[in-house]
Amino acid sequence: MALRVALIAGEASGDQLGAGLMRALRRQRPDVEFEAIAGPKMRAVGCRSIGDIEELSVMGLSEVLQHLPRLFRLRRDLVDYLIEDRPDVVIGIDAPDFNLGLEKRIRKAGIPTVHYVSPTVWAWRAGRVKTVAEAADLLLCLFPFEPDCYRETGLKAVFAGNPLAAEITEPMDMVAARQQLGLPRDGQVVALLPGSRGSEIRRLGPVFLKTAVLLRERFPGLEFVVPMAGRKSEGEFASLKEWGALDFPIKMVRGQSRECMAAADVVLTASGTATMEAMLMERPSLVAYQVSPVTYALVKRLGLLKTRFVAMPNVLADEALMPEFLQGDATPERLAGSAAELLEDEGLQVDISRRMRRLASSLRTAGPDTAAEAILELAGGKQ
Structure with a gap:
């Protein structure tokens, strides 16, 4: 049976991260099926669209406030859809103010959840470590110092490599x-x-x-x-x-x-x-x-x-x-x-x-394949 993965990307950088992760998952599980709120890079890898990335692309506290009613409706509709659809794993890519609330509800419904990209808890709003731990079964960190921030929460947080560092192995001429x-x-x-x-x-x-x-x-x-x-x-x-x-x-x-x-x-x-x-x-x-x-x-x-x-x-x-x-x-x-x-x-x-x-x-000690392995382990190696 194919592995079914839902991904929610919130901006252009998330689209790029999602595309790299999708390619890595497909290398390890060629039969994997994706559905996603995605941008052009993720769509190019191949997924069934359940929304467009621009619906979530909002910057700054005051700007988000202007869009809160629409974003709440979108998140509620997505939660209802995903609980009914029941993919094998739901991956929220960055956009923590949107995705963590979604992941928490999905996780309570018994669907494994992954949050990809640690919020910058080491820079501001350190209390979010508890929020992330409540929302996700697995946290994929882009920087090697980040898993230590979650050591006391019980959340499995791993340095899964930096996808950009793995992708850009040397400068262009x-x-x-x-x-x-x-x-x-x-x-x-x-x-x-x-x-x-x-x-x-x-x-x-x-x-x-x-x-x-x-x-x-x-x-x-x-x-x-x-x-x-x-x-x-x-x-x-x-x-x-x-x-x-x-x-x-x-x-x-x-x-x-x-x-x-x-x-x-x-x-x-x-x-x-x-x-x-x-x-x-x-x-x-x-x-x-x-x-x-x-x-x-x-x-x-x-x-x-x-x-x-x-x-x-x-x-x-x-x-x-x-x-x-x-x-x-x-x-x-x-x-x-x-x-x-x-x-x-x-x-x-x-x-x-x-x-x-x-x-x-120093960032090239792992890559997207590490992230894919951790996700497949969470999904129980579904065959």
Whole structure:
């Protein structure tokens, strides 16, 4: 009998993680059947769609509040569907505020549950370790220090490898990436990655474009490339008034974010999965992040943030490997100044890339197959 797996992904990064996990499960169980709330990458692997990933893609505390009624209805409907459908295992991929509540109800109904990606309990809201333990039979962690956070809960939490580190085993060749993207072989290139969600593009897009203008004034031959996740993101970015005011070209491409990073001397990115990709591609990077003033005020007032850094490469390295510019510090002037320092110092670029290489190697001690093995063990090796 085929193994039936349901997956719930909540954003573009979850789509990528889900696709890697699906491939690993299929390698070990070719007869596995998937149904999912999925994005394009998961659908490309092969699954029956029970919803689209964009239904869950909401950023920030105040933004989530606006969508709570719809999200509650969606979660209730999904719980009812999955309990009736009874897959062999339900896997919530990231999106903890949505998925943990769903997993808890599913688990109570006797269906094994997995949560893939530990919430950042080591950074903020440490009390969530109990919430995760109540929701999941198995927690798959992306970083080797995370299972220790759950030691006292009784939850089986395993370092299942970092899928990105297993997938990106070495940087792409810069010249080949530039040729693929139609960029000049010589000269300097900056990649702009303002994020995949509309709220990110609306906040960071104008800042990044103004930064590009300042850099172009300082480096007249500088080239820029911006990868967009899809047609919707492209439309959001192209509708910005700062885009319409440009008097020099910026190459926009669909997807190909890693190729864009590989082609770049410097990457300017929103905080998120892209920072890990940039680190694994060994590209010197700057990180910017902005949320709504209400969200930021709540985080600051309640003292929710417990770590010095936001970008995961910096957390792992315990240093500002990628300079961070958050909220009011994310200005075109500051970003352009920091980017210029990197563009003008090739030795600094080489040193940063070398440090990134050492950090990346520490994450390649396991891979998606480890996660698949743990899931199959939970499912009882169903034949």
